[in-house]
Amino acid sequence: MMAAVGLKRRSFMDIHHGTLALASSRGLTAFVTEFVKHLVGRLRPDFMSRCQWDAVATACTGKLSAIEEGRKSFPSGHSSTAFSGMMLLSLWIAGQTGAWCFTGPPPAMSVLSSHMLRFFLAMLPLIWATWVAISRLEDYRHHKEDIIVGSLLGIGFATISYLMYWPSPLLAEGAHLPRMLYHDDGRREQDHFQLYGVEGDIDIDNTT
Template sequence: MPSKGLSKKERRKLYKSLAGELVIMAGTVMLAYYFEYTDTFSVHVQGFFCYDTTYTKPYLGPEDSSAVPPVLLYAVVAGLPTLLITITETVLFLVQYTSKEFDRSEKTVATGDCCYLNPLVRRTFRFLGVYTFGLFTVDIFVNAGQVVTGNLAPYFLTVCKPNYTALGCQQALRYISHQEACTGNQDDILRARKTFPSKEAALSVYAALYLAMYVTCTVQAKGTRLAKPVLSLGLMCLAFLTGLNRVAEYRNHWSDVIAGFIIGTAIATFLVVCVVHNFKGKLLLSEESPAEQRPNTAMLNMGRVESPLEKYIASQNHIAFAEVT
């Protein structure tokens, strides 16, 4: 059955909806960019006590020297969901394509008089688009928390290198609150002031939870009863190990990692439940929309009285059927 073109009113609503989504997505990307790569939002300068052992852990080098460097984390967080969702949607579509149900279904969905989208493309772009939006949202939440709190890293005093004599730290309880107290590298000091919440923990648990819920809700094939929880728990374990590595390398406190886990979990759960509705949706369209199948639904729901002619035709059909069988 060919897809019907949309009316002018429906096309106008569609274009407005697409334009609104593009504007929201562009605004989210720009806000994440300003947080990440500009000094538009200044970091809160949090003070410290002299000789505070909470912030005297060793500095193990820049982030690139970590066991989970940013390049590896971002590549996995961006590449693995894209690959897994694309492959899964393609396999599910091909399975239904070869089934008998596909012959009775529409193979395209109209998005206007000139454009038609395959259901495979539509679902893949939808799930990946929501996932990408969530990534930038997690980044914004994390950066906002880091800028507002200015929480100090466990190695802060190691890179700060304060001159305790000049600061008058004869007593360990003296509180230092001015930024000029540090004499170390300014880039390292700025990075050491942005630890709460942990971005690595938030991004890793967001990606893991989103993929775990996608696999659990989408794949319904036989023989996957054990494979799905194993894959889901494996992804969550990787996210958990990422958080542990941040604490083990003295790059974050436990509170930073836990806060990152909470943010990533909350955003992934909200998007899956409220935006993509647990990834529900048909791979292919039904033969007719509910409105086309039952144009007079309201009238059919009302009480209906058969006419004498209808009763007679029904009785004749029943007799004919009995004679044939």
Template sequence: MPKSNKQWAWRISFDVACLLIVGFSVLAFYLAGRPFERGFYCDNDSIRYPYHHGTISSTVLYSVGFALNMVAVSVARQSTPAAVAVPLLVFFTVGQPFERGFFCDDESIRFPLKPDTITNLACYAVAVTLTVIMMSIVEYFHCKHCHRQKTMEVCRLKVHPWFWAIYQMVGVFAFGAACSQLATDIGKYSIGRLRPHFIAVCRPDVLENGSCTDHTYITNFKCLGPDEKAIREARLSFPSGHASFSFYTMVYLALYLQARLTWRATKLLRPFLQFVCLMLCWYTALSRVSDYKHHPTDVLAGAVLGAIVAVLVAVFVSGMFKRRCAAADIAPVSRQNTVNNSEPLQPV
């Protein structure tokens, strides 16, 4: 057997051995493992919920988990924002949140209903518009100083490198935004946590007629409130959509400025813009607590989720950190070579 084949055989054997060791360890825990028998406090509310069958069975979990990974590996390079946006549309149109009950003396869901300090339209419009404008400006100067080509070929069409750069950057940004929003909606509809103003919007019949007293957990009740859409939204507290989207967009924009804004005329412009981005998402998240739209843990979870997605997309998908250049690093190019060169441009 050739030496190269022996090396591959050893590698495969070692990988299989490691997999078997881990697999047999999991099997041993499943067959012979015994959990530690822990006691409980008599007034512990966290273990007083009713029993429900699992929404996702073990068979479905493992089957979909393995199948989804194999499919994802095969189509990962063809991923588009539209493919992620389809489940978002399904959640928004026909999705129904998990109908969670409540304790009769739960004070955390008895806050009054207040108008939004930052509406949904303002949150999404400002975040997307600000990001696209900043990317357009930065990419214009980046292409002006870092690209020798004045035109490039895309599908046999000559276009300015700036348009292609905008398409790449905004496309990746939109893909990450769709991923962040999808993860947020999965949490909202799966958990169904009640918002702080749930009682004010729902007006449960068990509270109206006085049958809900003491520390009783109620699951069988009817909402007397007239606004069905508001009642549905009152069950979508965890995680905060405002926090996740604002943190995704602003953290992503801050990372983008770190990678692409290479202007050396001032040292404080880039950190100042990054600070403004972080303060915008910070204020948005805080407003959701003061408006009684979310619990503090909802906002924290949404902020962490959005920031994690932003970092992952910026570092592993966008490629913005792979190549950087500053105006001072570019050698002067003759006008004749710049205008006549129309060869396809490699993505930056």
């Protein structure tokens, strides 16, 4: 979606920032999730079915790969992965549409004139990620603590990654513009806003 909007705007910066934001969000989340999984080694709720315990041999007789995977319950990788992507997308949609800014002026008459519709669109990715997380509990693959921590990891790294490349979606103006990461002075920053058609005086310090 970020790439499609960037192509429509003919903005390499939108595509560049979207790619880096997604890569950093996913990469940081995956690294921390896997590190903690191997560090903690918590048993999954279905570990005994994976183990296939033999009372005579007093050992697990299941597949080694399934047994090893059964010791990686905390945190939930599906939950962290889903939220690392969907939280980023939710923030981006909110920034592009002003869905989370309740003090700014209403947009021009269009299909997105309804604030409730824009808010719902921004929440859709989070609804999907929540469904993914809940499915791990329903399938008896994780404990509730695994899902909560995994979800928080994804949300945290997605928020950090988004704010590295875009302003806060709560801003009344300029929230839809990617940050100018490489510039020499405020003049270049002002040129950036003019390039995107933002009129008037912009408080550069609050948008960079």
